[in-house]
Amino acid sequence: xxxxxxxxxxxxxxxxxxxxxxxxxxxxxxxxxxxxxxxxxxxxxxxxxxxxxxxxxxxxxxxxxxxxxxxxxxxxxxxxxxxxxxxxxxxxxxxxxxxxxxxxxxxxxxxxxxxxxxxxxxxxxxxxxxxxxxxxxxxxxxxxxxxxxxxxxxxxxxxxxxxxxxxxxxxxxxxxxxxxxxxxxxxxxxxxxxxxxxxxxxxxxxxxxxxxxxxxxxxxxxxxxxxx
Amino acid sequence: xxxxxxxxxxxxxxxxxxxxxxxxxxxxxxxxxxxxxxxxxxxxxxxxxxxxxxxxxxxxxxxxxxxxxxxxxxxxxxxxxxxxxxxxxxxxxxxxxxxxxxxxxxxxxxxxxxxxxxxxxxxxxxxxxxxxxxxxxxxxxxxxxxxxxxxxxxxxxxxxxxxxxxxxxxxxxxxxxxxxxxxxxxxxxxxxxxxxxxxxxxxxxxxxxxxxxxxxxxxxxxxxxxxxxxxxxxxxxxx
Numbered sequence: 257x258x259x260x261x262x263x264x265x266x267x268x269x270x271x272x273x274x275x276x277x278x279x280x281x282x283x284x285x286x287x288x289x290x291x292x293x294x295x296x297x298x299x300x301x302x303x304x305x306x307x308x309x310x311x312x313x314x315x316x317x318x319x320x321x322x323x324x325x326x327x328x329x330x331x332x333x334x335x336x337x338x339x340x341x342x343x344x345x346x347x348x349x350x351x352x353x354x355x356x357x358x359x360x361x362x363x364x365x366x367x368x369x370x371x372x373x374x375x376x377x378x379x380x381x382x383x384x385x386x387x388x389x390x391x392x393x394x395x396x397x398x399x400x401x402x403x404x405x406x407x408x409x410x411x412x413x414x415x416x417x418x419x420x421x422x423x424x425x426x427x428x429x430x431x432x433x434x435x436x437x438x439x440x441x442x443x444x445x446x447x448x449x450x451x452x453x454x455x456x457x458x459x460x461x462x463x464x465x466x467x468x469x470x471x472x473x474x475x476x477x478x479x480x481x482x483x484x
Numbered sequence: 485x486x487x488x489x490x491x492x493x494x495x496x497x498x499x500x501x502x503x504x505x506x507x508x509x510x511x512x513x514x515x516x517x518x519x520x521x522x523x524x525x526x527x528x529x530x531x532x533x534x535x536x537x538x539x540x541x542x543x544x545x546x547x548x549x550x551x552x553x554x555x556x557x558x559x560x561x562x563x564x565x566x567x568x569x570x571x572x573x574x575x576x577x578x579x580x581x582x583x584x585x586x587x588x589x590x591x592x593x594x595x596x597x598x599x600x601x602x603x604x605x606x607x608x609x610x611x612x613x614x615x616x617x618x619x620x621x622x623x624x625x626x627x628x629x630x631x632x633x634x635x636x637x638x639x640x641x642x643x644x645x646x647x648x649x650x651x652x653x654x655x656x657x658x659x660x661x662x663x664x665x666x667x668x669x670x671x672x673x674x675x676x677x678x679x680x681x682x683x684x685x686x687x688x689x690x691x692x693x694x695x696x697x698x699x700x701x702x703x704x705x706x707x708x709x710x711x712x713x714x715x716x717x718x719x720x721x722x723x
Contacts, residue, residue, distance in 0.1 A: 435643075436642035443645075481627055
């Protein structure tokens with residue numbers, strides 16, 4: 257176990273270094289989500305009350321689409337110079353490689369979401385205060401939902417990287433599997449942003465269950481994806 | 485590789501009996517009338533589809549643990565048959581819904597989750613067509629098959645809490661639910677018949693997959709020999 261943690265931390269460090277040298281993923285994700293949010297108001301022209309009602313769902317749709325696009329390079333980057341072979345040869349558990357990548361993607365997406373949340377609140381006239389009963393629980397939903405999204409997404413990125421038409425395939429594989437995350441996160445967020453805010457315990461428990469199920473599945477079966 | 489005439493005949497007879505039972509032996513439902521008889525093929529198809537997806541899940545796990553190609557053949561065959569059954573469910577559903585609910589489709593819990601389930605396994609089949617190497621295909625689709633199956637209960641739970649308009653489970657759905665004993669008998673006959681169809685289709689599809697595998701191996705072998713043959717004259721020409 258200490259070996260696993262150490263190896264995963266090293267992989268995480270490598271991913272973070274690669275990303276922060278270019279900041280490609282973060283910038284494209286943020287711009288993409290902004291585009292979706294703006295395009296939505298063009299097509300539906302919502303009134304103030306409507307935008308508050310549809311806002312949380314729209315936000316999660318945008319995060320989900322952004323996730324299904326940004327997770328794609330996770331394994332594709334390794335193919336350009338066949339660096340995955342190097343990772344495979346390293347004397348570490350394959351699960352550590354996946355864990356490091358999941359954590360890295362989780363941090364990227366979460367960071368993008370945290371930067372976008374205030375912008376969204378301004379554009380859609382959503383109140384994030386009081387901090388205790390709104391902002392903090394919303395952040396908990398973001399953390400749990402994003403963890404589920406990136407866990408499945410990273411594994412499917414490894415799946416799609418071995419197929420043709422990878423760019424198209426990843427969203428196709430990912431979106432149906434992530435339906436429960438979308439519903440739970442959107443419902444939980446709209447409960448918290450409603451007046452008065454309501455803590456959605458069932459949905460939070462559901463998100464925890466989703467994360468546990470798929471982290472366990474990744475731990476049990478993920479390593480097969482990294483074989484030569 | 486004998487054609488499974490006997491099984492096919494038995495299942496064909498069973499389907500005939502099931503159709504007769506559903507149309508003539510089952511009592512007419514009080515409020516919905518004759519259209520309710522579609523129930524005897526709608527619901528058993530869904531149950532048979534679930535059985536098929538469960539087989540895909542078991543075969544996927546077995547493939548990852550044992551690495552015998554036959555498990556992969558079983559997984560893909562079963563997924564395809566399951567998708568066929570759920571297509572039947574998604575077609576018979578609206579036919580039943582239109583006269584009873586007045587609409588073809590509604591975003592109710594059961595309909596939505598069945599639709600998601602169908603899309604899940606469509607993308608499983610799609611994934612398989614996009615991976616060239618047989619062994620890689622088997623591994624990645626096994627992992628996806630496992631993830632998809634684990635997702636099924638989560639999809640159902642989340643959509644159920646989200647909203648529901650479908651009749652509460654009629655079979656084993658708590659108080660006030662329940663089926664007339666005669667309806668039960670017809671229902672079980674239909675389910676048995678459709679499980680028979682499942683078995684026939686599965687066997688046929690499995691044999692097809694194993695034939696494809698043989699063809700693939702022979703093609704690779706033929707190409708290798710061709711390449712060898714071409715190399716020899718060219719070296720002679722250099723001399």
